[in-house]
Amino acid sequence: MGSFMGQYPTSLPVVLLVSVVLLLNADLGLCGCFKRIFSFGDSIIDTGNGAYAGRNNPGPITQLPYGMTYFHQPTGRVSDGRVIVDFYAQALGLPLLPPSMPQAGTGQFPTGANFAVFGSLALSPDYYKTKYNFTMPMPWCLDRQLDSFKMVLARIALGEAATKSLLGESLVVMGEIGGNDYNFWFSARRSREIADKYMPDVVARIGAGVQEVINLGARTVLVPGNFPIGCVPSYLSSFRTDNSADYDEFRCLRWFNDFSQRHNQALKQEISRLRAHNPGAKIIYADYYGATMEFVRNPHNHGIDDPLLACCGGAGPYHTGKSCNNTATIWGDPAKFASWDQIHMTEKAYSVIADGVLNGSYADSSLLHAC
Numbered sequence: 001m002g003s004f005m006g007q008y009p010t011s012l013p014v015v016l017l018v019s020v021v022l023l024l025n026a027d028l029g030l031c032g033c034f035k036r037i038f039s040f041g042d043s044i045i046d047t048g049n050g051a052y053a054g055r056n057n058p059g060p061i062t063q064l065p066y067g068m069t070y071f072h073q074p075t076g077r078v079s080d081g082r083v084i085v086d087f088y089a090q091a092l093g094l095p096l097l098p099p100s101m102p103q104a105g106t107g108q109f110p111t112g113a114n115f116a117v118f119g120s121l122a123l124s125p126d127y128y129k130t131k132y133n134f135t136m137p138m139p140w141c142l143d144r145q146l147d148s149f150k151m152v153l154a155r156i157a158l159g160e161a162a163t164k165s166l167l168g169e170s171l172v173v174m175g176e177i178g179g180n181d182y183n184f185w186f187s188a189r190r191s192r193e194i195a196d197k198y199m200p201d202v203v204a205r206i207g208a209g210v211q212e213v214i215n216l217g218a219r220t221v222l223v224p225g226n227f228p229i230g231c232v233p234s235y236l237s238s239f240r241t242d243n244s245a246d247y248d249e250f251r252c253l254r255w256f257n258d259f260s261q262r263h264n265q266a267l268k269q270e271i272s273r274l275r276a277h278n279p280g281a282k283i284i285y286a287d288y289y290g291a292t293m294e295f296v297r298n299p300h301n302h303g304i305d306d307p308l309l310a311c312c313g314g315a316g317p318y319h320t321g322k323s324c325n326n327t328a329t330i331w332g333d334p335a336k337f338a339s340w341d342q343i344h345m346t347e348k349a350y351s352v353i354a355d356g357v358l359n360g361s362y363a364d365s366s367l368l369h370a371c
């Protein structure tokens, strides 16, 4: 993985190296203000934790075609290539974030770590079991990621002052998280009304996570919202109807997109409340919904053919019908698709979303100029 870490070859002449650095500064507005990134979330940004946790029973994501773009090998990312935090790291001049789990007990994580894990929920699985007698298929949740983070912090920064100073010069990316609290529920065909009822608890859990990292010393926290799930091939296929009123002008499922927007609205309110309580911290909302709708509306501006078709899958509607694995069909160049495996997006789609957050088009302030 060393060759992906953006290290310059030592033989490069110094003059060239200096001009490369200056060029990067000019192009990307690098300010060098973040020494590290710590991130939390689910399969949207997992860079290898889920694959590591499941190493005794490896699944499709540890095999090609996962990783076919950029890395040319599977890395545990649930995409053909890089995921959103990879683009943040590269734009901020940092190496790609290592997953936390493989080095949880030993790593110094000098440029940060990614605690996100495939299948993670915001709320704990116990919440759903106790309140709704619903068994979530995955054990991970935000609490466990934060516990693991605190254990790492206790090892790499000794004492409260050192922790505050280490986190003060770090960027924290809190999500996307919470999507699975709805995905697993809807895919089990549970009540949509009840999902609306527990939404405030999902949002409150994300908000509590933001407050927790601020209490530990974080000064810049990026909080992404949920995606337009009504435009996701697995939703489009599972909830297909003959009623044209169920679809919006972009052929996405109206109810599910409205649901995501309600979640995002509540999350933005929670962020306003957190800002008022934490005047010393910068909390940036990242509009993943709007950034995704950008290529749903104008796919051709980004070289995408049909934004509702998956690149990897079967011959069913929206290219569903077979899960993405080494026997599935690859329907073309992943760079021409927004959806990779019917649920997760392609590197191409993630790069468009990351650009929108970095340059400020889809964030309430540009991440590149956050310092």
Ligand SMILES: *[C@@H]1O[C@H](CO)[C@@H](O)[C@H](O)[C@H]1NC(C)=O
Pocket (backbone or CB within 6 Å): 133
């Ligand atoms: C909880 O769900 C299980 C099925 O998953 C069912 O067998 C059981 O009766 C339910 N319990 C209650 C109290 O509803």
Ligand SMILES: *[C@@H]1O[C@H](CO)[C@@H](O)[C@H](O)[C@H]1NC(C)=O
Pocket (backbone or CB within 6 Å): 060, 321, 322, 323, 324, 325, 326, 327, 328
């Ligand atoms: C690939 O997925 C299909 C289901 O879509 C499954 O039948 C097959 O066993 C999987 N193959 C591998 C190698 O995982």
Ligand SMILES: *[C@@H]1O[C@H](CO)[C@@H](O)[C@H](O)[C@H]1NC(C)=O
Pocket (backbone or CB within 6 Å): 294, 351, 352, 353, 355, 356, 357, 359, 360, 361
């Ligand atoms: C910012 O990124 C978005 C998404 O990729 C793009 O549409 C927009 O043109 C960019 N804006 C600027 C000012 O670079």
